[in-house]
Amino acid sequence: MNGVHDMGGTHGFGPVQREENEPTFHADWEARVLAMNRLSRAHGYFNIDEFRFGIESMQPAHYLRSTYYERWLATVEYNLIEKGLLTSDELDARTELLRSQPETGLPQHISAEPAPQIARDTPETPAAPLQPRFAVGDPVLARNVHPTGHTRMPRYIRGKRGVIHLLHGPAIFPDTNALGLGENPQNLYNVRFDGRELWGDSAEPGQVLYIDLWESYLEPVQS
Amino acid sequence: MNGVHDMGGTHGFGPVQREENEPTFHADWEARVLAMNRLSRAHGYFNIDEFRFGIESMQPAHYLRSTYYERWLATVEYNLIEKGLLTSDELDARTELLRSQPETGLPQHISAEPAPQIARDTPETPAAPLQPRFAVGDPVLARNVHPTGHTRMPRYIRGKRGVIHLLHGPAIFPDTNALGLGENPQNLYNVRFDGRELWGDSAEPGQVLYIDLWESYLEPVQS
């Protein structure tokens, strides 16, 4: 979707603000949100593309005023509710309970659970090789499309010409995987774009951009 | 600038929400903000392009969570302060005074003032004819540029091919007029774009888009 999350090339966010000696987490709840997300994904409650689409589906003003882990909390809630694992009412009620009775502890550990490998960010399944449509060095056009669902092709790339830089091989297709429409692996490429192709006369001198694009995002062009 | 105000083609704002029997204003302050803006412009305190750029310069999250007249209030403040007609401290202090002493009335009318024609939205000055670079029917390319200042060429048009539909004649150039760099009139054109040129396969059937673009936004192309 053409959302506010698609920030490449947007102006108005000011300078990059760094924090000296930044801690790993700024509050305990951030760490727990991170862990609940990782564990939920490891258990298969939702996949990474659903996770991302949940953030993109936030109201734009909400997205922009939220911190990073607030967005994570929003999408973990959204996806667990979408999957029927909990309800919005349950969550509201439990929040209210904890507010009115702050001494309430967490429930006892009820079920044993598997311990999947969690501290990584890999695709859920490996995909079998697929015949690539493009070869390294091929000129390509990033398609000018504007899907309303999830996509990993940002707007600033669309309609622009680039060159295949790397062939990564098959990868789960996020556009369908985010919507419960299957993994549909496609070949994934790294595509190189000249800065002037992207930004015209506004480009800084000597810039090259690389981005990973799925095969169906691309069209062949005459070199 | 590539700001959140440049909304054409963005997803995620939901359905259009209409209000039955909507009043002209929802609160008195809205009417007063509108009038203060119109009068300030009629008096030449700031021009319409500065007014718009003041809104565009709002923090993106602030822009998105503000109502229409809150954005107007923000830019009227911004511009009057920029022009040195009042200071942020004065305004804060007066706001605080009115908060702590709600019975405080407005000051007496001090100066007589001219009564310019205000209820209209015309350029500040007429411009002398200029030799047009393009004629009706000429194919043109909207330049792929990304100015950080004010511009009236939205992103969804840039890099796209259209056809000159109307020649409006000379008009103040907003990009410089918004920055205090002069009116620099240029010929203004209405340019027609096919929906598929703009949105590719995502375009609805049978859509044509028209937009007013200044001469320097355009490049000639082979038909």
Place this chain on the structure above:
Amino acid sequence: MNKYDPEQEPYVALRTKALESLLVEKGLLSSEAIDELISEFEQDIGPLNGARVVARAWTDPGFKQRLLQDGGTAIAELGLPGDTPLVVIENTPADHNMVVCTLCSCYPWAVLGLPPTWYKDFAYRSRAVIEPRAVLREFGLELDDEVTVHVWDSSSEQRYMVLPERPAGTDGMTEEELARLVTRDAMIGVATVNSPAAEGVAAG
């Protein structure tokens, strides 16, 4: 998300009053001029002006031609501000026009008054240029696939107004009666002008 929020009013109302207080104190504006302008916007300016323009165009072919040629000059004939650059675009059975301003909220105030909130809202501004038919459907206007949708994004000081189609069943009506049929939404291009009541159609 950018809806009117009454809880925000106290602060902005206070801030607005502080601004006016300072501007008056400095002799930059007068409260009387503010009052006058508001009353002008509340009483004199509104879609009835546009409706009169439309009704005149439906009944006077010469006026219609002048209106489509140069809207600003033509509306001056009706006593409306003629120095407003105005382009009037005509709907036909094959061509539907609608107006938006994606960058802010440019709107033909001289003929339509102040814009409705939905026109200024993010949903309309973002969607009208990428999915006009979907937007029109939400307004209850389902266009045949054969109809071309012409979207006008108001990016300059030129203003755009739609001349809607004259509905069936209005042959015997006066200009004044016709003007009463014409809605603001029809002149923005998100609606058509309805025929008068069914008996009127049968009689027409």
Place this chain on the structure above:
Amino acid sequence: MNKYDPEQEPYVALRTKALESLLVEKGLLSSEAIDELISEFEQDIGPLNGARVVARAWTDPGFKQRLLQDGGTAIAELGLPGDTPLVVIENTPADHNMVVCTLCSCYPWAVLGLPPTWYKDFAYRSRAVIEPRAVLREFGLELDDEVTVHVWDSSSEQRYMVLPERPAGTDGMTEEELARLVTRDAMIGVATVNSPAAEGVAAG
């Protein structure tokens, strides 16, 4: 604007606790697993892993070649998770690389740990692809006009890490000493690795 706001904490902290409470109660997750994962992220995962990779590449040409060829497999030699698709890109005097994720905040966690807030913030995400030199200047890195800036927008599950240039004055240093010079920012590509203290340079 998306900075940490302590006033928001009470609600989100409460909400997070409510979520965990429900997930544990339903047997979907355990608090112990949450604790373990947090401790892993706080203690075992961090930029020191990446620094070890860089130092090895600087001192072992064969490893460097394997690293640039297939980062994921190469880092497994150092006991790091080898199933992470990792592309390592090498800075040279003529080519500077930097990594961003414009759509969210993809980051090579396996080698660099959790990303700093600025990497996830809107300013970096929006600007790195359109004005990388301006961004690098804010980080204190002024590149000659002749240097090409290669920006990597991480849009897939492939992860990108920069192999910085080995600084002058480090000829006699051990792999462990070298690793201590390598910063997280240098492996994102918003900094270079500094030479050790001036006397070191003179001696080197």
